Amino acid sequence: MGLKTSTLSFDERCTENIEDKQMQAALKKSQDAQWIKREGAREELGNWEQWRELGQQIRQHTLNHLPDYLEQFSDNVEKQGGHVFFAKTEEDAQNFVRKIVLEKEIKKIVKSKSMVTTEVGLDPMFEKMPGVSVVETDLAEFILQMDDWDEPSHIVFPAVHKNRHQVKQIFEKLGYVGSDEPVDLAKFARKILRERFLEADLGISGCNFAIADSGMINLVTNEGNADLCISIPKTQIVLMGMERIVPSIKEAEVLDNLLCRSAVGQKLTSYVTFAGRKHEDESDGPEDFYVIIVDNGRSNALGTQFQEMLQCIRCGACLNVCPVYRHIGGHGYGSIYPGPMGAVLSPILGGYEEFGDLPYASSLCGACTDTCPVKIPLHKLLIEHRTVMTNELKMKHGIDDATMKMIGRVTASPIVFKMVEKVDHAGSALVTKKKDMSVNNLYNHDGYLNKAPAMAKNWTDYRDLPRPPKAKDNFRHWFKEHQKAKAQTGGK
Known part of the structure; x- marks a missing residue:
């Protein structure tokens, strides 16, 4: 799939998703439920703000010493017989994985949920390789794969936009016969996936945190699929963003607590795993262990005003409180990273030409x-992106520039501004619609603008913009008359 998930423009994606009432209902239910669980779990931990500050300090310290910790981690992986590859680009990561698959004659692959593997487009690559089959083993990702590789809409709950009836229809293509009860659907998926695990030649996973001083990887998951991916196949490939590293297991413990409570509102998720290459005295685990450390644009943020974005631990909490995400869903962003974190991260990784709409x-x-x-x-950081685009890259131009210059001239001249105030009510008549007064629309001055021109169009397409009042009814006129009356009564 890669970083970009749609060829439609931002406006086209928004229009399409705003009409998806089922998706909006699902997101509303999820956001509301997650709020209760998340805040309850955080409260149980106690001193939440101090935990946040500690998490921030850990992430900033690691980023400030990133080359040192990456080197330490790499050395420790290799001391245990593993292999580390640094992938500068998406193509580098794909080529290295392809090389391993071909050299080891891999035929069957199982993957646990990983944003980085999606970011670098591993699944489409495998689909084009003759004789190679891949299956996503996270239940939500498995559902999306079986639905002709539908796009994920959330970084923690990829299939949140689907209801159980839709899942039932997807599974019926695989031979499912039964109700749309979640328990029955999960049992059916488990039966299929268990067989795939036992047949797999290669397991692929992501990495929540890499432990620098031990060379282990830390996985935090809600299902047992990731543990099966790293314990049954003889070969294991781990892909990690280069920033996803901590000095030791102590720091990982802090971040795991922050992650679990913020992502799913639990004290700990079902599986918190620390793993690496199989030791001689162990009965399971990978004999061949590879870690691919992915840059793919992350270094663009180092040493800049956007470096703080690399602190992200991919909990998805920002998506669960965002009013924009609530309305347009994950697909509206056109990136595998949706919501506020995606609006900041996607332009860093993919550039403003592809994702310049997201900061807005x-x-x-x-x-x-x-x-x-x-x-x-x-x-x-969203404001910083806007600043870069307008001031440094000068990407805003044409009618927007002309409109802003006109507004600047009007508002800078008292004489012109007063003239506009006298005619704005009459001048807006052609683009006004009538609407009855209601509690929600107290400031109804003979209607609302619904077809405003230029820069205001996107606002009036989705909101009621009250028509400007007549000059005799506006605040400035009222204030002037009020001051006169006050003077006549001696300031009373």
């Missing part, structure tokens, strides 16, 4: 910043 897909309410367990100032 935000109300800048700051809810994402407030909930982030490692204190990434997400809404401020």
Whole structure:
């Protein structure tokens, strides 16, 4: 799939997803439920703000010494008989994986959930390799794969946009006969996946955190599939973003606590695993162990105003509080990284030409910043992206520039501004619709603008913009008359 998930424009994606009422209902239910679970789990931990500060310190320290910790981790993996490959680009990662598959004559592959493997497009690559089959073993990812590789809509709950009836229809293609009860659907999927695990030649996983001083990888999962992926096949490939590293298991413990409570509202998820190459005295585990450390644009953020984005631990909490994500869903972003974190990260990894619309897909309410367990100032980074695009890259031009210049001239001249105030009510008549007064629309000055031109169009397409009042009814006129009356009564 790669980083980009759609060829449609941002406006086209939004229009399409805003009409998807089933998806919106699913996201609303999920966001509301996650709020209760997440806040309860955080409260149980106690001193949540201090935990956040500690998580922030750990991530910033690691990023400030990233080359040292990556070298230490690499050395420790190789001391245990494993192999480490540094992939600068998506193509580098694909080529290395392809090389292993061909050299070892791999035929059957099982994968656990991993954003990085999706980011570098491993699944489409495997689909093109003759005689090679791959199956996603995370239940949600398995559902999406069986639905002709539907796009994920959340980084923690990839299939949150689907209901159980839709899942039942997908499984019926595989021979399922039964109800749409989640337990029955899960049992059917488990039966299929167990067979795939036992047949697999290669297991592929992501990495929540790499432990620098031991060479182990830390996986945090809700299902047992990741443990099976790293224990049954003889060959194991781990892909990790180069920033996903901690000095020792002590720091991993802190971040695991932050991750589990923020992602799914649990004290700990079902499986917290630390693993590596099989030791001689162990009965299972990979005999051939490979770790691919992926850059793929991450180094673009190092030493810049965007470095704090690399603190992200992929909990998805920012998605679960975002009002924009609630309405357009994950597919609206056109990236495998949706929501506020994706709106910041995607332009860093993929550039502004591909993802320059995403920093504007935000109300800048700051809810994402407030909930982030490692204190990434997400809404401020969105503003930084906008600043770069407008000031440094000068990507905003044409009618937007002309409109802003016109507004600047009007508002800078008291004489012109007063003239506009006198005619704005009458001038807006052609683009006004009538609407009855209601509690939700208290400021109804003879209607609402629903077809505003230029920059205001996107606003009026989705919101009621009150028509400007007549000059005699506006605030400035009222204030002037109020001051006169006050003077006449001696300031009373």
